[in-house]
Every structure is written in C-alpha cells, then in structure tokens.
Amino acid sequence: MTADSGLFRLSAPQSSFQVEQDLPRLGVGGRSRIESDIKIKEDGRTSSENLLGERGLKVTFWGVRGSFPCPRLSHIRYGGNTSCVSVQCGNQSIVFDAGTGIRGFGQWLMQRSQRRLHVLLSHVHWDHINGFPFFDPVYKSDFNIHVWAGSLSQQGQSIQAIMSQQMQGPTFPISLESLPASLQFTDFKAGDTFDLEGGIRIRTTALAHPNHATAYRVEYQGASFCYVTDTEHREGTLDPGILSLIRGADLVVYDSTYTDAEYATRVGWGHSTWQEGVRLAVAADARRLAIFHHDPDHDDDFMDQVAAEAANLWPGAFVATEGAVIELTG
Numbered sequence: 001m002t003a004d005s006g007l008f009r010l011s012a013p014q015s016s017f018q019v020e021q022d023l024p025r026l027g028v029g030g031r032s033r034i035e036s037d038i039k040i041k042e043d044g045r046t047s048s049e050n051l052l053g054e055r056g057l058k059v060t061f062w063g064v065r066g067s068f069p070c071p072r073l074s075h076i077r078y079g080g081n082t083s084c085v086s087v088q089c090g091n092q093s094i095v096f097d098a099g100t101g102i103r104g105f106g107q108w109l110m111q112r113s114q115r116r117l118h119v120l121l122s123h124v125h126w127d128h129i130n131g132f133p134f135f136d137p138v139y140k141s142d143f144n145i146h147v148w149a150g151s152l153s154q155q156g157q158s159i160q161a162i163m164s165q166q167m168q169g170p171t172f173p174i175s176l177e178s179l180p181a182s183l184q185f186t187d188f189k190a191g192d193t194f195d196l197e198g199g200i201r202i203r204t205t206a207l208a209h210p211n212h213a214t215a216y217r218v219e220y221q222g223a224s225f226c227y228v229t230d231t232e233h234r235e236g237t238l239d240p241g242i243l244s245l246i247r248g249a250d251l252v253v254y255d256s257t258y259t260d261a262e263y264a265t266r267v268g269w270g271h272s273t274w275q276e277g278v279r280l281a282v283a284a285d286a287r288r289l290a291i292f293h294h295d296p297d298h299d300d301d302f303m304d305q306v307a308a309e310a311a312n313l314w315p316g317a318f319v320a321t322e323g324a325v326i327e328l329t330g
C-alpha cells in the first residue's frame with residue numbers, strides 16, 4: 001500500500017518496497033534551494049551502516065507521535081511510536097529523545113559495531129523518555145551512553161535523578177543504577193553551545209512548553225539539522241530563539257501537533273501547528289521542514305490531508321513517517 005505525498009512516496013512498513021529518490025527542486029523565496037543532495041529512503045531499519053562514510057548527516061525517524069503511542073491499523077503508515085530521531089554524523093550517533101521509538105533504534109544499533117552514543121533529550125515528559133528502559137543497549141556492558149538535558153537544572157532537578165526515578169519500583173523492576181551499560185548524564189542550560197567528539201557542534205535554545213523543553217541544532221561537515229519539539233507559539237509572533245536556531249538549516253523537525261484551525265481550542269496546551277512550522281522555516285530560510293509529533297487523534301487519512309496541504313503551502317514541508325531516512329550532505 002503506497003500513497004504519493006507529492007514529495008516522496010510513503011509505503012506501509014510491512015511492504016518490502018524501497019524508495020530512494022532525489023527530492024524535487026524547490027522554489028523558496030524566489031530561488032531554487034534543494035539540490036540533489038537530499039535523499040529520503042523508506043525503512044531505516046534495513047539501510048546499511050555508515051551510508052555516508054565520514055561526511056554528512058543521516059537522519060532516521062524511529063518515532064513521530066506525540067503524547068502516547070498509537071499502534072493501530074488506522075495509524076500504521078505514518079507510525080505509532082512516540083518521539084525518537086537518530087542522526088548519524090560520520091561514525092558518531094546522536095539520538096534525539098527516548099520515546100517508544102527508541103526501542104527500534106536500539107535493535108538496529110545492536111547489529112552494528114558502534115558502541116558509543118549521545119542521547120539529547122528535549123525534555124522529560126513521558127512520550128520523550130519512556131522508551132529508555134526498553135532501549136537494548138543499556139543492558140549491554142560494552143555500550144557507553146551519554147544522556148543530555150537542558151531544562152532541568154534551572155528547576156532544581158537533574159537528568160540522572162529523573163531517569164532514575166522513572167525506573168524505580170514498583171513501576172519498573174530494573175533500576176537505572178543496576179544497568180550494565182556505562183551511563184553518563186549532563187545537565188546544561190538551554191541556550192548553551194557545546195561540541196561532541198568528531199567535530200560535531202550542538203547549539204540549543206529554550207522552548208515554550210509546560211515544565212520547559214530544549215531545541216537543538218547539529219552542525220557537522222557543513223550540514224545542519226534542527227530538532228524543535230515540544231513548543232507552543234504565540235499567534236502573530238515568530239519565536240526569535242527558534243528563528244535564530246534554525247536559520248539556514250538543511251532540515252528542521254518541528255512540533256506540528258495541531259493544525260492552525262485546531263489550535264484555537266488548544267491554546268496553553270504547549271504545542272504548535274504545522275502551519276507555524278512553515279512560517280518559521282520560510283522566515284529562517286531553512287531548506288526542509290519535517291512535520292512531527294503527530295497528535296494520536298490524527299490517523300493516516302488525516303495525515304495524508306496534512307501532507308497534501310503542507311506541500312501545497314510550501315514544497316519544502318513534508319510529514320515525518322516512522323522509518324523514513326533522510327541524508328543531508330550540506
């Protein structure tokens with residue numbers, strides 16, 4: 001079963017059909033912006049390791065839902081797992097958020113030789129961390145995993161304590177402290193910039209969300225990727241922190257939980273709209289927008305409609321699907 005979004009083809013996960021094709025050229029702000037250097041391939045779980053060698057970013061969507069998982073037939077084409085996106089930078093792995101999608105990433109990683117990775121958390125609401133206890137690498141002593149969070153120290157909290165609390169009995173039988181993997185935890189302040197090994201630069205900014213959240217930008221070998229969820233916009237005002245973070249980025253993943261029409265009855269709920277994502281991406285001269293953090297109430301038919309309307313509004317926008325892989329070479 002396939003559907004054509006106008007940008008790339010979507011195929012059901014059970015299909016063996018594979019797609020790898022160049023995206024069409026885009027006309028943004030009066031000029032063509034997309035060259036043939038971005039590719040989308042279905043089903044990252046079957047793609048080869050280190051596809052890009054030492055250059056570029058490979059982005060894989062392991063979970064694209066917000067709030068809670070929805071493993072239902074009506075949602076299967078876009079996917080039911082909660083937030084998790086991995087970014088391969090040469091031989092380094094970064095994973096954004098540890099929602100239920102991280103289980104698939106862990107299974108993929110177990111088949112590879114890589115044993116060190118960074119987990120960058122937007123925040124610690126359940127849909128962004130509750131896959132962590134089911135992330136296979138934490139049960140292997142040869143893994144070295146560094147977990148980062150940018151919005152807790154200002155609240156008198158630490159990421160290590162929060163992750164430990166979510167794995168305590170009687171709600172979970174295995175403690176964080178007993179995990180075999182080598183785990184490291186770092187709290188930073190949203191707005192900080194830091195470098196990871198291998199020439200990877202991470203920039204961050206604070207988001208508007210209950211209990212706070214942090215957005216990230218990865219820069220590596222001339223390519224740039226931004227992860228911006230969860231956040232609420234103010235109508236009529238583009239968030240200056242987000243605008244600065246995503247300026248000129250190759251790909252922006254954005255909290256698009258609602259449509260503009262729905263948002264009118266959801267003010268204060270902490271989330272944004274795909275139309276606001278387009279407004280930000282266009283204003284910041286970004287190249288592509290991934291509509292992300294889908295509302296569980298939005299089934300495949302609804303998301304098909306969003307995909308069509310978004311592509312019509314701005315050809316740089318597409319709806320993130322679980323399993324999709326995007327290569328950015330800067």
Ligand SMILES: [Zn+2]
Pocket residue numbers: 066067083125127128230293
């Ligand atoms: Zn969320």
Ligand SMILES: [Zn+2]
Pocket residue numbers: 123125209230270
């Ligand atoms: Zn949240």
